[in-house]
Amino acid sequence: MNKRRWQSVLIRLLCLTAALVLIWPLTPWDNAPRAVVETSPLVAICASIINRAIGFTAGIGIVFGMLSILKKRWFCRFICPTGLVLEGIVHIGLKRTSWWSRWPPLGQYAAALTLVGALIGYPVLLWLDPMAIFGSPFAIPVAGDLLSGLLAGSVLGILLPLTLLLGGVWCGRLCPLGGFQDQLAALKPIIAGGLRTFRIWVTAPPRRPGKISRSRRAVLASLFGFGLGLWGRNSGLARAASEDAPLRPPGALPEEHFAGVCIRCGNCTAACPARIIRPDITGKTGIAGLLAPTIRYDSKEYCREDCNLCTQVCPSGALQALDLATKQRYIIGEALVDTSICLLTLGKKECDACVVACPYKAIAISWDENQYISYPAVDPGKCNGCGACEIACPTNPVRAISVWSLLPDTSTAGSVVAAPRFLSG
Amino acid sequence: MADKLTRREMIRALTTGGLFTAGSMTPLAALFAQQLGPAVRGPQPPEPALPKAPATLIDGKVVQPVRELPVLRKTRILVVGGGPAGTAAALAAQRQGVEVTMVERYGHLGGLATGGLVLAIFPIYNRDGKQVIRGIGEEMMQRLDKLKFGIVDRNKPPLYPVVDAEAFKYVLADMTLQSGMHAYLNCWGVDAIIDDSGAVRGAVFESKSGRQAILADIVIDASGDGDIYAAAGAAFTKVKDNIGLVSRMGNMDEVDMTGGAEAEHASTEPVRKRPTHGAPVTQLDGKLGSQTPAPRVNWLNMKGPVADGLDVAELTSLELKHRIALWQNLEKVRQKPGHEDAFLLETAPQMGVRLTRLLDGVQILTEDMMKNGTTFKDVIGYSGAFANVAEFQIPYGALVPKKTENVLVAGRCIAADFAVANITRLIPVCWVTGEAAGIAATLCVQDQCTPRNVDIAKLQNILRQTGVYLG
Numbered sequence: 001m002n003k004r005r006w007q008s009v010l011i012r013l014l015c016l017t018a019a020l021v022l023i024w025p026l027t028p029w030d031n032a033p034r035a036v037v038e039t040s041p042l043v044a045i046c047a048s049i050i051n052r053a054i055g056f057t058a059g060i061g062i063v064f065g066m067l068s069i070l071k072k073r074w075f076c077r078f079i080c081p082t083g084l085v086l087e088g089i090v091h092i093g094l095k096r097t098s099w100w101s102r103w104p105p106l107g108q109y110a111a112a113l114t115l116v117g118a119l120i121g122y123p124v125l126l127w128l129d130p131m132a133i134f135g136s137p138f139a140i141p142v143a144g145d146l147l148s149g150l151l152a153g154s155v156l157g158i159l160l161p162l163t164l165l166l167g168g169v170w171c172g173r174l175c176p177l178g179g180f181q182d183q184l185a186a187l188k189p190i191i192a193g194g195l196r197t198f199r200i201w202v203t204a205p206p207r208r209p210g211k212i213s214r215s216r217r218a219v220l221a222s223l224f225g226f227g228l229g230l231w232g233r234n235s236g237l238a239r240a241a242s243e244d245a246p247l248r249p250p251g252a253l254p255e256e257h258f259a260g261v262c263i264r265c266g267n268c269t270a271a272c273p274a275r276i277i278r279p280d281i282t283g284k285t286g287i288a289g290l291l292a293p294t295i296r297y298d299s300k301e302y303c304r305e306d307c308n309l310c311t312q313v314c315p316s317g318a319l320q321a322l323d324l325a326t327k328q329r330y331i332i333g334e335a336l337v338d339t340s341i342c343l344l345t346l347g348k349k350e351c352d353a354c355v356v357a358c359p360y361k362a363i364a365i366s367w368d369e370n371q372y373i374s375y376p377a378v379d380p381g382k383c384n385g386c387g388a389c390e391i392a393c394p395t396n397p398v399r400a401i402s403v404w405s406l407l408p409d410t411s412t413a414g415s416v417v418a419a420p421r422f423l424s425g
Numbered sequence: 426m427a428d429k430l431t432r433r434e435m436i437r438a439l440t441t442g443g444l445f446t447a448g449s450m451t452p453l454a455a456l457f458a459q460q461l462g463p464a465v466r467g468p469q470p471p472e473p474a475l476p477k478a479p480a481t482l483i484d485g486k487v488v489q490p491v492r493e494l495p496v497l498r499k500t501r502i503l504v505v506g507g508g509p510a511g512t513a514a515a516l517a518a519q520r521q522g523v524e525v526t527m528v529e530r531y532g533h534l535g536g537l538a539t540g541g542l543v544l545a546i547f548p549i550y551n552r553d554g555k556q557v558i559r560g561i562g563e564e565m566m567q568r569l570d571k572l573k574f575g576i577v578d579r580n581k582p583p584l585y586p587v588v589d590a591e592a593f594k595y596v597l598a599d600m601t602l603q604s605g606m607h608a609y610l611n612c613w614g615v616d617a618i619i620d621d622s623g624a625v626r627g628a629v630f631e632s633k634s635g636r637q638a639i640l641a642d643i644v645i646d647a648s649g650d651g652d653i654y655a656a657a658g659a660a661f662t663k664v665k666d667n668i669g670l671v672s673r674m675g676n677m678d679e680v681d682m683t684g685g686a687e688a689e690h691a692s693t694e695p696v697r698k699r700p701t702h703g704a705p706v707t708q709l710d711g712k713l714g715s716q717t718p719a720p721r722v723n724w725l726n727m728k729g730p731v732a733d734g735l736d737v738a739e740l741t742s743l744e745l746k747h748r749i750a751l752w753q754n755l756e757k758v759r760q761k762p763g764h765e766d767a768f769l770l771e772t773a774p775q776m777g778v779r780l781t782r783l784l785d786g787v788q789i790l791t792e793d794m795m796k797n798g799t800t801f802k803d804v805i806g807y808s809g810a811f812a813n814v815a816e817f818q819i820p821y822g823a824l825v826p827k828k829t830e831n832v833l834v835a836g837r838c839i840a841a842d843f844a845v846a847n848i849t850r851l852i853p854v855c856w857v858t859g860e861a862a863g864i865a866a867t868l869c870v871q872d873q874c875t876p877r878n879v880d881i882a883k884l885q886n887i888l889r890q891t892g893v894y895l896g
Contacts, residue, residue: 339700340706342707348680348714356814368705373707374728374729404700
C-alpha cells in the first residue's frame, strides 16, 4: 500500500470517528447530528431548495458539492463514513462478482429524480443518501421496540449483506450521492469548455447502440421524480385529510410534504429525551410514510416544554429548527376529550389529572348547564398537543383525553411549503 | 300508655343531638343523659324570662341592640366545626387530657366526609404506595374496618378507600362520646369573641337555644369557611370554586375498580375514536358513579359550576337546581334496559362547597413549594401524592394566622394558595391539619403560650407518638 493510500485511509478514519462523535452525540452542540448529515451535498442542496434558505451547515455541504466538480467523487474517497464501512466489508466479502458494473448509473438517476422531487417539495429518494443511512442506526436503541428499531436501521442492514455478496455495487452504481457527484463532475468540462462542450454533453452518443441516450434517461428520471413527488404529495394530502393522521414532531412540515422531505436519518428519534419520537412501522401512513417519525404518547412521557432538541438535529428541513419559545407554540396536534368515558363527567371520581398535568394551563374544568355535567375543556388557543394530559389520564385502555392531528386548514393546504401551524402570542 | 311514652321520651333524651343509641351503652353517654334530666311530655312550667332585645327597625334600618349573651360554657379548647378537621382536632386534644368543646353546624359529625358524601379517602399514599396519612384518621378507618359495609379498598394502593357515610357517622359519634369531650350539634358558629387586644377568646353560636357564647383559652377554626377567623378580623383570600351535590344511587351496576386508579375501565367499547368539538357527549346508564361499600349502591360525584360558597342566594339556587337535575338524570338512567329500578338513595345533606376563604397565615403553602417538595422545620404532616404532584409537607405556620392571636386553623381554610388548597381541602389532609391543630392547642393551654409560640419540637414529638407521619 502506498503512502497516498495510507493518507486517504487515515483521513477517512478520522471522518468516521468525527461522524460517530457528532451523531452520538458526544459533543455539547445540539445540532451536531444535523451537521453530519448536511455535509452531504445532495442533502444540503435538497434541504436548501425545500427550506428556501441555506443554513451554515448546508453551506458546507454545498461547498463540498462544488469541490466535487473539480475532483470527481472526492467526497466518497475522503469523507463518506458509510462508504468506508462498506469498503471494509468489500474486502472481506465475495469480491469477484462485478457483473453489475454493466448496470446503468442508477445512482445518477436517483439523484436527478430526487432533485426534481425537491423542487416540488418531495425529494423522493433522499432517504438513500449515505449520510442519512449512516445516522439511522443511532435511533435503534430509542425506537421503542425491537421491530421499529430494526426497521429504523434497515437500509444499512440491507446494504451490509448486499455488499458482502456483490462487492461495491452500492458506491459504484446505486448511491444517489455518488451519482450526484458524477453529475457534478460532468459539469467540469462545460464550465471549462463552454457551450460547445455542453452541447456534446447533452447529445452525447449512446454508449451502446439501441439504448436510449444518457440525457434522455436523465430527463426520464426527472419526469419520474416529478411523478413520484406528486404521488407522494397526494398520498400525504390524503393522510393529512384523515381524522387520525400521524402526529409529527415539533417543527414538522405539513403532512403532505413531511414524509417526503424526511430522509429517515433517525436524528430526531435519537435526540428525543422523552423517547416519544418513533419511526412509523404501522403502515397506516402507506409506503410513502414508512419509517417517518411519529409522536406516540403511549409511554409515561410527553413532549417536554423545556426541550426543542428534535428541531435542532433535522438535516433535511422536514423538522424546521425552532427556538424553545417557538417550539412551545408549534401545534403538534389538538387534545380532544371523549366525555363519554371521562371519569369526571361520569361522576366516578373527582379527577382533574389532565388539568393538573397541562404545562400550559390549557385545560380547565367546565360546566355544562344543559346536561348538568362537568368536563375538561381544552383551550385550543393554548394547547400545542404536547400530550401531558393524555399520559396523565387514568382511563384505560382508551384515554378520555388524547391528542389528535389537526384537521387540514383549507386555507394553507396545497401550497408547496405551507406554513406549519403555531399558537398565536 | 303513659309509661310507654315516657320510655320513648327517655330514648329521645339519650339520642339528643343525633348521637347514636349504641353510644348510650358507654358511661359517658349516661353522663350526657343525666345532664338532660327526666323530661315530662306536654306543657312545661314557665321558664325565668330573659330580657328580650330583638332587632329593631330604626329609620328603615335594622339595628341589633347591644345585649349580653348567655355563656353556654367556659372551656379550654373550643373547636368550631365537627368535620374531618374538627373531629380530628377535638379528639386529639381531648386525648391529651385537656378539656375540649366541639360545636357542629349539622346534626351529624364528619362534615363533607359523611354529610357531603365525599366518600373517597384520598390522597393518603405517597408515590410509592406507602401510606403517609395516618394518626387519628387511620384510627377512624380501623374502626370502619370492623363494620360490615363500612369501608372498602383498604391498603390497596393505588386504589383509595371508600367509606360508607352512615358507618362513618356512627364511628364518629361513638368516638366523640367515648372521648369525654363536650359536643354540641345543630349549633352554628356565627361570630368570634375578641378581647381588647384583638385576641380570640371564644365564639358565638346560634341554635334552637338562641344566641349563646362559648369562652375558651384557644379556639380552633375548623369551620371550613374560616367563619371564625374572618369574624375576628384575620386576613384571608376569598376564592370561588365548583359547588356540586354528591348523591348515592341504588340498583346500579357494580363498577369494577379493582384494576386500580391507573386501570379504571370507564369505557364499554375500547375503541379509540376522534372526539368531536362542541357540547360534551355523555351517557347516563347503570355504570354511572363508582362503588361504595354497600352493594349495588354507587356514589355519583358532581363537580358543579363555579359559585360563591358564602352567598346564601347562590347556594340556595344551586342546591335546588342540583336536586332537580339529579332526579332528571335518575330518570334517564331508568330508561336504560336493566336499570328500570334504579333509585336515588340520597342526595348529600351538605352541598359540596370546596373552597371559600384561604387564611393569610404565618406560612402560606404555595404551588411552588408543593411541586418542589419544600421541607419545613415546623412540618406537622404530609399530604399524599395527588395526580402528578408528589406527597408534600404541611408546615405548622399554615395553621396560624399572621396576626390574630389565640386561634388555630384546620381543614380546608388553612393558609395555602388556590392550587395547594385544591389538595389540602381533601378529607385525609383535613385530618392531618386537624390533629396538629388539636395537639398544638393543648400545648398552648399547658405551656400558657399563644399558637405562634408553640414549642415545635414538642408538638412534633407528640404527633409522632400518636402515629402521625412526619417523614
